[in-house]
Amino acid sequence: MRILDVTNVHDALPRALKLLDVEGVQRGSRNGPVLIGPSVTTIYNRPTDRVIFWPQRDANPFFHLYESLWMLAGRRDVAGPARYAKQIKEYSDDGQVLNGAYGDRWRHGLGRDQLPIIAEALKKNPDDRRCVLQMWEQDYDLGRPTKDACCNTLATFQIGNDGRLNLVVFCRSNDIIWGAYGANAVHFSMLLEYIALWIGVPVGTYSQVSVNWHAYLSTLATVKDIRPDRLGYVENPYNHTVHSTPMGPNIESVDYEIKHLLSAADTNQMGADNARPTNSPWAYNCFVVLEAHEVYRNRPAPERYIEALKVLTHGDPEDDWVTAAREWMTAGSMPGASRAISHEDPLQG
Numbered sequence: 044m045r046i047l048d049v050t051n052v053h054d055a056l057p058r059a060l061k062l063l064d065v066e067g068v069q070r071g072s073r074n075g076p077v078l079i080g081p082s083v084t085t086i087y088n089r090p091t092d093r094v095i096f097w098p099q100r101d102a103n104p105f106f107h108l109y110e111s112l113w114m115l116a117g118r119r120d121v122a123g124p125a126r127y128a129k130q131i132k133e134y135s136d137d138g139q140v141l142n143g144a145y146g147d148r149w150r151h152g153l154g155r156d157q158l159p160i161i162a163e164a165l166k167k168n169p170d171d172r173r174c175v176l177q178m179w180e181q182d183y184d185l186g187r188p189t190k191d192a193c194c195n196t197l198a199t200f201q202i203g204n205d206g207r208l209n210l211v212v213f214c215r216s217n218d219i220i221w222g223a224y225g226a227n228a229v230h231f232s233m234l235l236e237y238i239a240l241w242i243g244v245p246v247g248t249y250s251q252v253s254v255n256w257h258a259y260l261s262t263l264a265t266v267k268d269i270r271p272d273r274l275g276y277v278e279n280p281y282n283h284t285v286h287s288t289p290m291g292p293n294i295e296s297v298d299y300e301i302k303h304l305l306s307a308a309d310t311n312q313m314g315a316d317n318a319r320p321t322n323s324p325w326a327y328n329c330f331v332v333l334e335a336h337e338v339y340r341n342r343p344a345p346e347r348y349i350e351a352l353k354v355l356t357h358g359d360p361e362d363d364w365v366t367a368a369r370e371w372m373t374a375g376s377m378p379g380a381s382r383a384i385s386h387e388d389p390l391q392g
Contacts, residue, residue, distance in 0.1 A: 047085045051092035052228035053279050055085055056100065057269045059219050063258060072259075079257040085223065090210075090232035090249035091289075092281040094363040095224065097269050098374065102225060103128065104367035105336040108329060109308065110226065111233040112301050117150030123309055127336065134191040143191040145230065148178045161200055162241040162294075165208070169244075174200040179215075194222060195251075198231070200238060207247030210235040217253035220262045227251060233290075241294040285363050288325045300326035304333060313337045324359065331358035332368045339372065348372050 045062060049055040067078035095102045106127040113123050119140045124131050135141055150156045161174040179196035198212040212231055217223045232249050239246045281287075290297055300320055307318045313334035320326035331354060339351040351372050358365035 044082045051089045052095055052224055056224040076260045077257045082254050083256040084252045087249045091236055091246055091287045093229045093232040094367045096280045099266050099269050104371055107229045108332055108364055111230040114146030114230050116301055116305055117146045119144035119147035136190050141191050142189045143193040145178055162238055165242050169202045203247050207245045208239040209247040211250045214253045216255040219258050236290050240290055285366050286361055288328050288362050290325050296323055304329055308333045328358045328362040328365055332364045335368055
């Protein structure tokens with residue numbers, strides 16, 4: 044087991060790629076050849092700094108943001124996230140739902156909503172060590188064929204000696220490009236911040252224990268220059284110009300805004316007069332980003348880039364999601380610009 048003790052996900056990816064370079068072994072998989080490293084535990088000391096800003100990674104901020112809200116809402120439908128990443132339909136067994144949808148398992152798995160049970164237990168007893176969030180369901184998952192088996196199997200929430208809430212996630216199989224240092228860093232840090240707000244304690248560390256820690260050779264080529272010792276290295280934006288807007292002001296408000304945001308996004312009503320949040324800077328910035336994507340999706344190029352960028356000017360210019368959306372749009376609108384084909388990219392069919 045190797046330990047990557049990092050500041051945030053932007054710091055984690057280049058260090059992970061360097062470790063994989065040194066210790067990775069090529070092997071086969073059902074989805075093609077992979078480079079498998081040792082088992083790795085990644086410890087994020089500032090997990091709410093959750094957005095990757097490496098241009099070579101070309102992470103789709105609209106998909107990552109929407110998916111994390113969709114998970115907190117406990118959903119499993121394909122239609123919502125497919126509006127941001129068409130390829131996600133390929134992972135559905137029936138074309139309607141995703142078998143391994145984490146949010147559905149958090150909030151509906153095993154016949155009950157696990158999140159309020161965990162939050163209330165830690166509010167009652169900050170020393171509780173039994174707050175285990177189950178994602179892998181033995182009777183349903185073990186030995187059953189599916190296109191979308193849960194990679195992350197369970198998580199534990201505990202309040203540390205410093206009074207902060209720590210999250211440890213256990214993962215059976217982790218693609219470091221799309222999973223560990225992509226979507227996982229977003230939705231599990233959002234979950235941690237959500238539960239910490241519910242309890243009323245600060246966010247601590249988020250650790251992910253990855254048993255099979257790997258990258259597909261087909262995607263490694265697109266990120267090969269993300270190294271501290273190569274051209275293309277980018278200083279961590281969170282140290283200078285970007286910040287994460289705190290979720291809030293309270294759990295009731297967050298639940299209301301998540302429901303409101305998803306409803307508006309799913310029905311193409313982001314531009315409605317009553318859709319824009321007014322009492323939460325966090326929700327407002329989320330809204331601006333999702334509204335920009337709606338404009339982008341419904342307008343022809345190059346107008347869609349221009350109009351979407353105008354929408355983004357209404358958000359906090361230093362908010363991480365607003366910044367990432369602006370940079371992604373700007374890169375896409377450049378003459379001759381092209382994007383790596385990925386299951387995150389809404390441009391790819």
